[in-house]
Amino acid sequence: MSERIYATYWLETGDDPRRAADTIAGEQSSGTFVALPTETPELKARSGARVERLEILDTSDEPHLAGGFASNRYTRCTLELSWPIENFGPSLPNLMSTIAGNLFELRQVSGLRLTGLKLPPSFAAAYPGPAFGIEGTRRLSGVTHGPLIGTIIKPSVGLSAEQTAQQVRELVEGGIDFIKDDELQADGSHCPFDERVKAVMRVVNEHAERTGKKVMVAFNLTGDLDQMRRRHDLVLEHGGTCVMAVLNSVGLVGLHELRRHSQLPIHAHRAGWGYLTRSEGLGWDYAPWQMLWRLAGADHMHVNGLRNKFSESDDSVIASARAVLAPVMPEAPMTAMPVFSSGQTGLQAADTYAAIGRADLIHTAGGGIFGHPQGVAAGVEALREAWVAAIEGVPLERHAVRHASLRAALGFWK
Template identity: 30%
Template sequence: MIQEELSKTLNPKQVQYMRMDLPDPRNGEYLLAVFHLIPSGELNIMQAAAEVAAESSTGTNFAVKTETPFSRVMNALVYKVDIEKNLVWIAYPWRLFDRNGNVQNIMTYIAGNALGMKEIKALKLLDIWFPPSMLEQYDGPSYTLDDMRTYLNVHDRPILGTIIKPKMGLTSSEYAEVCYDFWVGGGDFVKNDEPQADQDFCPYDKMVKYVKMAMDKAVKETGKKKVHSFNVSSADFDTMIERCEMIREAGFEPGSYAFLIDGITAGWMAVQTLRRRYPDVFLHFHRAGHGGFTRPENPIGFSVLVLSKFARLAGASGIHTGTAGVGKMAGSPEEDVTAARNILKVEGKGHFFTQNWGRIPPQDDDAIKMVEMDDAHHVVLEDDSWRGLKKCCPIISGGLNPTLLEPFIDVMGGIDFITTMGAGCHAHPRGTRAGAMALVQACEAYKNKIDIADYAKDHRELAEAIEFFSKKKKK
């Protein structure tokens, strides 16, 4: 009844962006979005919702004389409102968007100017849904976690990684030495920290050269493959590509390197350029800056789930999804684990929508089988990738240490992720190599279903890690 009364307050322009009787929002014509919306000034929620739909699709603050019957077909449509919870559902005709699979273009619409409107006090994009007909236009990941597992021959545990610390200030040689120590300690994966670039004390070309030498030595000594993720984020397109080519020409074995891009600050164009130019390389999306949009207390922006879904759509092989409250970063299982599962699965339940990442109808027998195989932890979408978008890997960093590996696995509900512990390895009382060994031992304890305190009785490095991090926790 309240909704009907509020609908009567809409002006003729606003009415054009409302369709509370939209017969079938999931018919394949629309991208669906749910916003938390609090109006500003004198507008009620129905009026504000219509203004958001207008601003984020075809309209502006007034009706214009240049509209055509066809342009009105492209209007975004408010099709559901929860007045008590200040929630608004909007259907966007996906033909609005650049037909070349352009994620930047979608974000410019639905999380662009609308976030700056004075008619709203809060506007947070909480969840989105992509129809199969739209997924057809987008790349999705190419090189996946499964490909990295095959390269490393690691199938029964998380990929164990680190971020080099201190995050800045090491020379190229010092940086490579820390990589070597982690790798010979048993670690799999090393990444540049997200500000790593071409600093004068650590020239990029030397860093690449020395990391290659350190990796070769570590592989020879351990007999196991290793991976390094290089930050290729740059001031311009040409420099980004130069860095990629420098890495490829340095002699690294295919599979032993990843390209890290600071996706929020470098932009979606950089992400999709890398995906399209280098489909045989793991594309590592670091989300530095995301908190300005995603933190729950921020009233304007978008959720971790939305960011993660767009990363998969754009073709990222993996994206940082948070530690679900286990580590040092803000986050909760509801937010971070929901995001992680949505980018890992063929079908994932979000905050409001269940997203099926298949390009074929979900009721198709092969589509149903694909979901069942995925739930049973079989590799899917490898030899039939026309059927859907491949998985995107959660990358977990921010305050974890060997004592928190099992608690995080329990919260996550699985082992399909890359963990990148920084201080959790490098702060070990006997340094990086011992820190890597402690991480490996914590993982062994988990795999063997042994309490880490018991396992530590025969494993010095783990015992030292438990003592050290327990003391730090009490302070």
């Protein structure tokens, strides 16, 4: 039997729901806006998308999106479509065109959101997925249990390479596990990529020689393919243990090619995610979206953070983290490491741990570390002790009685 791809959507339509579902299935496979004699029954049976499920949920008097069919009633449904693998093969770029292509702008659609995805084994055979994942990240960082305590270089841009290295010096001496470039920091004249890598890795390597602990730094190498390969090789040459790419900027092909070349974990940043998801009636849920990027090779995936500075709800953040920690499919069991960020402090540690039931994650705090009244080292220690309390099930205030840095942090975190 032929392998099939299954995608599930939340659909809102002012048209007859079955007719709208058939229109979407036709548009994304063998059909077009008029019946053609070349789309024979045999061809449609072989290559057409199938409506596997259509369940009516409720109705609304108002549409989510303008520009569609005018109607007095808009029907909301769960729609599941499937496609034969023979239409495009186990190809992530062409999968993207099929499950998330022209269907969003069809006039029959007044709301459409991709909520689920099931892929056949041939995708696992075609794409190796993350090379390092949780196990490799722990090995390279030397953090065998608990979360990686991390931060972001701040200000995001404007520092020179040497100023960046000085900030890194404070962080590594303060006991940090993980540091990343901001996604806005790339290869500008104020802080050229090559100079930044050399200056930062001098600090990291000297600290490792003294202490035995090599801090993981994710250098943002986002660029064209040749630039990313060359930048990766520079990081590797200077003893670095991580590189970072912005997913929506480099695309699936860019990430896959970087994965094929890379000998280091790939820290995947989701900058731009909001335009794909913020409207409840349009775009993607995180769970199906992250599947594609993990197959393409992402070792770390950003999931936002609880009580974050953005608009995403805690329930959405938790669901995203659980998705990243789950296998993409039985044939692709390796998981990626979720990255919690955005307005994070130790106050979120207990709830984060309770929600996902494990500490296989990177918890990055910028202001939550740099703003500590006793300095950067105390900020790192406070965040780490908050996680010790979370894992041991000890209330934060009680744990703080025995830890001065945490006690001082509670004042400014709140």
